[in-house]
Every structure is written in structure tokens, then in C-alpha cells.
Amino acid sequence: MLTLEYSAMELTARLGACDLCPHACGVNRLMGQVGRCGIGARARVASACDHHGEEPALSGTRGAGTLFTAGCNLRCLYCQNAQISQGDLAAYPEYDTDALADAYFALQARGVHNLAWVSPTHVIAQLVAALVPARADGLALPVVYNSNGYDRVDVLRLLEGVVDIYLPDLKYADDATAEALSGAPGYTDTALAAIREMYRQVGDLELDGDGLARRGVIVRHLVLPGDLSGTRTALRRLAEEVSPTITVSLMAQYYPAHRAAAHPLLARPLTAAEYDTALDAFADAGLENGWAQEPKASETYRPDFEAGHPFEG
Numbered sequence: 001m002l003t004l005e006y007s008a009m010e011l012t013a014r015l016g017a018c019d020l021c022p023h024a025c026g027v028n029r030l031m032g033q034v035g036r037c038g039i040g041a042r043a044r045v046a047s048a049c050d051h052h053g054e055e056p057a058l059s060g061t062r063g064a065g066t067l068f069t070a071g072c073n074l075r076c077l078y079c080q081n082a083q084i085s086q087g088d089l090a091a092y093p094e095y096d097t098d099a100l101a102d103a104y105f106a107l108q109a110r111g112v113h114n115l116a117w118v119s120p121t122h123v124i125a126q127l128v129a130a131l132v133p134a135r136a137d138g139l140a141l142p143v144v145y146n147s148n149g150y151d152r153v154d155v156l157r158l159l160e161g162v163v164d165i166y167l168p169d170l171k172y173a174d175d176a177t178a179e180a181l182s183g184a185p186g187y188t189d190t191a192l193a194a195i196r197e198m199y200r201q202v203g204d205l206e207l208d209g210d211g212l213a214r215r216g217v218i219v220r221h222l223v224l225p226g227d228l229s230g231t232r233t234a235l236r237r238l239a240e241e242v243s244p245t246i247t248v249s250l251m252a253q254y255y256p257a258h259r260a261a262a263h264p265l266l267a268r269p270l271t272a273a274e275y276d277t278a279l280d281a282f283a284d285a286g287l288e289n290g291w292a293q294e295p296k297a298s299e300t301y302r303p304d305f306e307a308g309h310p311f312e313g
């Protein structure tokens with residue numbers, strides 16, 4: 001069994017020739033160089049807040065304790081969080097280890113149900129390093145790893161025993177689409193391998209007596225207009241190559257954000273018929289567990305990270 005300290009040390013060492021994600025930029029982030037994600041030695045934090053719009057098992061009654069990092073290893077042209085993932089990253093403060101640990105405790109003090117790292121892949125070394133003093137000082141929240149799925153298996157192995165709940169995306173079923181829309185070569189096999197490793201570590205979703213997630217994997221699949229998400233193939237592969245009992249959150253909240261308005265297929269919201277087709281694909285794949293979204297979800301998910309709280313206007 002790995003110790004938290006060992007994982008933090010190994011992950012931090014990889015910043016010296018960064019290969020924390022599949023891009024493997026090789027830059028020395030410890031010396032302040034930046035690769036495709038745009039973040040150097042220190043993580044930048046865009047928001048740390050209680051979030052009530054996640055899946056019910058994560059939001060519960062008191063909210064998920066979401067810590068939104070700035071920067072990202074993908075470049076989705078329809079990114080709903082583009083302000084913080086691809087915008088002016090210098091606008092968001094750098095957090096050292098102590099500041100991150102303080103942020104974890106501030107979330108715990110708000111009474112949230114978990115510590116949910118949003119877009120953790122490119123700053124996983126810094127996030128885990130801060131967990132070392134935080135756990136020693138009594139941080140009790142389960143950790144949620146909410147990534148875009150473009151994760152490396154060898155990095156994920158260092159998170160065994162560190163992460164309680166994995167919340168990855170499975171965005172595409174076609175690599176050319178993934179490269180064109182998100183700048184993610186080899187996305188499909190990469191994400192499925194990552195999800196298999198996550199599932200090996202924590203298995204199916206386990207809920208406590210209050211219906212809150214305590215352990216397990218939840219896969220998010222955002223249904224895109226024009227079936228750019230390859231929903232039928234993505235869900236079939238997930239059931240066949242990982243497990244038919246894995247929990248899936250089938251998301252209807254797409255709206256044309258960021259640069260999507262200029263794209264011939266992405267310039268409009270999802271239709272109800274498209275989402276119905278995705279629900280059929282879920283059933284046809286033999287998947288058993290998950291959540292559907294109201295087709296009007298795109299009208300309520302409009303984060304603004306320049307406001308005090310990104311989900312409260």
C-alpha cells in the first residue's frame with residue numbers, strides 16, 4: 001500500500017520533466033516553465049465553494065466542496081469553464097501547499113460532504129502534496145477526482161488510497177474528433193484505460209445511509225449536438241471494457257460556450273430528441289446505474305468565475 005507521503009513525493013518529482021498527463025511536455029515546472037496546461041510550479045485556484053449542482057450523491061444537502069483549478073490539459077473549443085481553463089490564468093492566485101491545505105479546511109468548515117478537485121490532472125502533484133499536512137491535521141473529507149479523462153494510468157496508480165471517488169469524463173468515441181475539438185490525441189483509448197484503472201482501485205459507486213457517495217467511480221458523458229460525442233459507441237465500450245455496473249451521469253447541459261458558436265455542429269444546444277437517443281444508447285449498452293439530466297439543464301449550468309460564487313448570479 002502506498003503512503004500519501006510517497007505519492008506526493010513521486011508526483012512532485014515528475015514536475016521536473018512534466019509527464020503528469022498524456023501530453024508529456026517534458027518541461028521543468030519546478031523551475032517555472034509551463035507546458036500545454038499553462039501552469040508552473042504552483043497551482044492556481046479559480047474558486048473554492050460549496051456546489052449544489054453536482055450529481056445528488058455528491059451535492060447531498062450541504063453541497064460538494066469544489067475546488068476549481070485554473071488551467072487545463074485540454075483545449076475544448078466548447079468549454080463551459082473556458083474563463084478559468086483557457087482564459088487569463090494569471091488572473092487567478094497561485095496557492096502554495098499551505099494555502100491549498102487552508103482551502104481544504106475552509107471547505108470542510110462550511111460543512112460540505114467532500115473535497116472535489118475539479119480539473120486536477122495538471123496540478124495533481126500540488127493537490128496531493130497539500131493533502132499530506134491536511135490529513136495530518138484532521139481533514140476528514142473524502143476526495144473526489146473530477147477530471148476530463150485525459151489521465152495517465154501510471155499517474156493514477158499513485159492515487160490509489162488517496163482518491164475515494166473518481167468522477168472522470170468520457171467525452172468521445174473517436175480520436176479525430178477528440179483531437180479537433182479538444183486537442184487530445186489518442187483520447188478514446190487513453191480515457192478508457194484511465195477509467196479502467198480508476199475502477200480497479202475503487203469499483204462501483206458506494207453510497208452511505210444518506211445516499212452520499214463514499215467510494216467508487218461515476219463517469220460523466222456530455223452529449224454533444226450532432227453526436228460529436230459518439231455516445232452509442234462510448235457507452236458500449238464503457239460497458240464492455242470496464243463494467244456494465246459502472247455508474248454513468250448522462251449530461252444534457254451542453255450549450256454553445258467559448259468558441260462553439262463558430263462551429264457548424266456545435267453552435268446550438270442539444271435537442272430533446274438527441275438526448276432521448278442518448279438515453280436509448282445507455283439502455284442498449286446494458287448499463288444499469290446512473291443519472292439522467294433534465295433536458296433544460298443547459299439553462300441552469302452557466303458558471304461565471306468572475307462572480308463571487310460561480311453558480312450564484
Ligand code: SF4
Pocket residue numbers: 018019020021022023024025026027034035036037038039072073121122123
Ligand atoms: S500536466 Fe501540463 S505540463 Fe505536464 S504534461 Fe500535461 S499539459 Fe504538459
